[in-house]
Amino acid sequence: MYFKIALNNVRKSFKDYSIYFLTLTLGVCIFYAFNSIGDQKAFLELGKRQAEYINILQRLISGISVFISCVLGGLILYANNFLVKKRKKELGIYMTLGMGKNKISKILTYETALVGIISLVVGLGVGIIVSQGISAFASKLFEVSLSNYKFLLSTDAILKTVLYFGIIFILVMLFNTFVISKYKLIDMLTAAKKNEDIKIKNPILTAIIFFISLGLLGVAYKLVIKVGLNPTDRMFLVSIVLGILGTLLLFFSLAGFVLYVLQRNKNVYLKGLNIFVLRQMNSKINTNFLSMTVICLMLFLTISTLATGLSFKNALEKGLENTTPFDASATYYIDEDSKIKTAEESIKELGFKFNPEDKIVSYNEYKLEKTNLESLLNKNAEGKNIKDIVEAMTYKGTNAISISSYNDIRALSGEKSVSLANNEVLISSNLGEVENTLKNILKNNEKIEIDGKEYKIANNALIGEGKVIKEAFESTGMTNNFFTLIVPDNIVSNLKPIANKININFPKNSNEEERVQKLFNEYRDGVVDSSKYGFVNGYTKARIYEDNNGMTNIVLFIGIYLGVIFLISSTAVLALQQLSEASDSIDRYKSLRRIGVSQKMINKSIFTQVSIYFGLPLVVALVHSVVAIKVVNGFLTMFNRPDIGVSSLVTALIMVIVYGGYFYATYTGYKSTVKNALKQK
Structure with a gap:
C-alpha cells in the first residue's frame, strides 16, 4: 500500500517538479560522461606520452568527482528539503488520518528510491550518449585518430556513478526520516501561511552591514589584484576569506537595505505590485541569504573556470608559436x-x-x-x-x-x-x-x-x-x-x-x-x-x-566539468526555491485577485520576482568574475597576451542556454502554478 502511494506521488511530482528530476538526471549524465573518458576506445591506442596525460586526467577527474558528489549531495539534500516543506500540509493530512511518522517516512523513502532509480537509469542513458561526444571532442584535443572509433560502455564509470549517487539518495532518505520526526502536526498544517522570521529589523543596522560588506569586497578585490594568482602568498588567502565573508554579508543585508531605501521612495514603492514583490523577497531572507551566497560563489567559479580555462589553453597555444x-x-x-x-x-x-x-x-x-x-x-x-x-x-x-x-x-x-x-x-x-x-x-x-x-x-x-x-x-x-x-x-x-x-x-x-x-x-x-x-x-x-597540449587539455576538461556541475546545481536550487515559494504563496495571490488585481499584473510581479532572484547572484558573480579574470590574465601574460574574446562568448552562450533555460522554466512553472490555483474555486 505504501509503495503504491509513493508511486502515485512520484507520478504527480514529475509534472510539478520536473526541474528536480531534470537536475538529478543531468547530474548523473555529466558525472558518468566525464568519469568514462579514460575508458573510451579512442584513447586505448595512444602513444606513451599521450597515455600518461590521459591517465593523469582520469585520476584528477576521479578525485574531483568525490568533491563533485559532495556538492551535488548537499544541493540535492537542500532541494529535497524544499520539496518536503512544500508537502507539509499533505503530510499533515496523512497524520490526521491516523498515519504515524514512521509510515510517512516509509512513503518518502520509497519515493526517494523511485526517484533515484529513474534518475540513474535516464541519466546513465543520456550520459552514455553524451560520453561519445565528449570522447570525440577529447580525441580532437589530444590529436587522436577516430578511424578506430567504437561505441563503448564504461562499466567502471557506471559502477562509480551508481555508488556515489546511491550514497546520496540514502542520505536523502535518512534526512527525510529525521525531518519528519521533528515536525509537529500544527506546523505541518499551517506551513504555507508562515513567512520566515526577519532577523534584521533595524534599518540602520541593515545599512551598516550592507556598507561593511561592500568594504570587505573592495579590500578583497584590491588585495587579489595586488598579489596576483599566487596561492602561496598569505594575502591571497586573506582576499578569498574576505570575498566570501563580504558576499555573505551582502546577501544577508541586501533585501532589508533595499526595502528600507525603496520605502522612502514612495513613487517606486507604491507603484504596481512593488510592495507585494518586495515583501515576498524580504519574507524569505533567513533561508535565501545563505543559499544565494553559495549560489553566487558557484556561479562565480563557473564563469571564471570556463572563461579562463579556454583562454588559458588559447594563450599557451598561441604563445608556443613565439617561444619555440x-x-x-x-x-x-x-x-x-x-x-x-x-x-x-x-x-x-x-x-x-x-x-x-x-x-x-x-x-x-x-x-x-x-x-x-x-x-x-x-x-x-x-x-x-x-x-x-x-x-x-x-x-x-x-x-x-x-x-x-x-x-x-x-x-x-x-x-x-x-x-x-x-x-x-x-x-x-x-x-x-x-x-x-x-x-x-x-x-x-x-x-x-x-x-x-x-x-x-x-x-x-x-x-x-x-x-x-x-x-x-x-x-x-x-x-x-x-x-x-x-x-x-x-x-x-x-x-x-x-x-x-x-x-x-x-x-x-x-x-x-x-x-x-x-x-x-x-x-x-x-x-x-x-x-x-x-x-x-x-x-x-x-x-x-605535446606537453603543452596534454596540460592545457587537462585544465580545460577539469574547468568544464566543474563549471557545468556548478552551473546546473546553482540554477536548479534557485528554480526549486521559486517553485516552492509559488505553492507557499497561493493564498496571497488569491488575496490579490479578490481586491481586483488582474492576471497580467500578477504575471508581471512573478516575472519581476523571479528575475530578481536569478539576477542578484548572477550580477554579483559577474563582478567577482571580472576581478578573477583580470588576475588570471595577468598570470597568463607569462605565456602570451591572453585573448578572452572567444572564451567569453562560449561562456556567455553556455550561461544563456543553461541559466536562461532554467529561468524560463521557473517563470513558466511559477506562473502556471499560480494561474491553476486561481482558477480553482
Missing part, C-alpha cells in the same frame, strides 16, 4: 671546476653524434653586475607590480649575450644580421608586463651604463622606432626572456659565462627529434652522470607542444 622558434634547445649549466664548458662538449663526451644535416648554434649567456638597469626601469616604470618584476629582472645582475651570438641565432631563424657599434646595445624582452616600461625607455632616449660607461640603446635605429626585441632566443615554451641586453662582443669577451645554450634545427623527414629528446631525457632522469658530464637541460619543439 627552433626544433630543439638546451641549456648547459657551467661548473667552474669542470673541464666541460659547453653543451656540445658534454654531448660529444657521451659519444652522441648529431646528424651532419642538423643546423646547430651554440652561444653563451652572461651576467653584467654593474649596470644602472634597475634605476632605469624604475624611472620609466608603467604597470602594476612592476617593482617586483624589476627585482626579478635585475637579480644578481643583468642578462646579456653578444651581438655575434644574436646574429647566429637570427641566421638560424633565416633572419638578416644586425650591426652594432661599440657604444651601442639592444634591449630585448618577451614579457608583456614590461613592454610599456621598455618602450618608455626607448621613447625617452635613455642610455644604459655598463661598468661606468654609457651605451646608446640602438633599438629605434636598428629595429624600429619604439620597438623592443621580443623574439625568443631558444625553444622553451615559456616567455622566459624577462630582459636581455645584446652587447658588443668586447664587453663580454673577458667575462665568465653563466650558461651555454644550443639551438638546433633538424632536417625534414628525419628521426632526429626522437633521438635528441631521448638524449635530453637521459640527462634529466639521471642516466647521465652529471658529476662527470655536467647537466644539459633540453627539450624538442615536438615534446614542448
